[in-house]
Amino acid sequence: MDTPPQIDSPAHDVPAAPASAAATAQRAVTVLIARRVLPAAVADFEAAMQGMLAAAQGFAGHLGGQLMPPDEVGDSAETLLYHVVFAFDSEAHLAAWQSSPERAHWLQQVLPHTVGTQQLHRVTGLDYWFAAPNSTTRAAPPRWKVACVTWLGIFPTVLLLFLTVAPLLAHWHLVPRVLVITLLVVAIMTWVVAPRLTRWLHPWLHAKT
Template sequence: MSQGAVTVLITRRVRPGHGPALEAAMDRMIQAARSFPGHLGGRVVRPDEDADDGLDLFHVVFAFDTETHLREWQQSEARAQGLEAVAPHVEGRQQVREVDGLGLWYAQPKDSQDPPGPPHAPPPRWKVAVVTWLGIFPTVLALFLTVGPLMSDWPLVPRVLVITLLVVLIMTWLVAPRLTRWLKHWLHAAPHDA
């Protein structure tokens, strides 16, 4: 049983024309999850409009402080009702990945054209480290050049707090999704291709 925080990434394919209704139903599920013990956050990620794969995949992220609290949410009546509300707006089965730490940035759910079997293996840790550094270095540098001078008179702890908060937000919602999309063939290459 996991002793640390657990994040779940759920992927659903939206029926044509059902995007807004699906997003509203998912938002209601996230709202319901907030009342459960150990809930750390949730977010809907809309389909990438720039993607050229033609897939209308919505993602929902739920995070709980322990696996026990996650299981309580997953077995709840509130979640069951949420899944019923989502059902008319999706096609196919949901894909679920549980990840921890930085794994959420690099999770690659199975594609509908993939053969049956387990989800894609996560990339090797050294590749995760390289891509993480490729995102964090320019992000931190840009923040030190832009935001840093504005906080030059601040005490050290508040400056570090603001910079690290901005790094996490920018990496999670802007830099990491793009890097992992641009580098996905390298990140998930078979060992002999790497």
């Protein structure tokens, strides 16, 4: 199995984006982190991670974060695999968080409760929706497949919202009305529609061509 990039300390050496990649640096970027935790340390680990997630919220460009517990917890499990998501609106804002004293502080609170080194994978734009749910190493599917599945999810989601929510907002001004609809679309796609579509269509999305 390929070994994903590993970090075990604050990212003081995050390389700057090359000049030719200036446009890419403006794209939203999501960091997926996998950590193994001893069952006896779960409560302390979760408390420390919640502290880190809360600290990240105060940084410019922060789009969200989430701690995802193991899908299945067996009584005989020696370690439990946790996943953590951090999302920022650009590489520059992500780098500012990764090199911050706040992150360094909370990382030191997290480390005593984990086993081994963390596994880190970065994705940009909509690629987060199409990352394999239990892996930090699988590459995103081809762009044309991403576009197809994204449309397949967005079309019924937007249609449903226009039939149900939009009439309730008819008396609102255009900008707040669009703001609410688009926020709902992103939330529903991220936590409801996209995970199911990518699971159902996984063989096709990741088929070798």
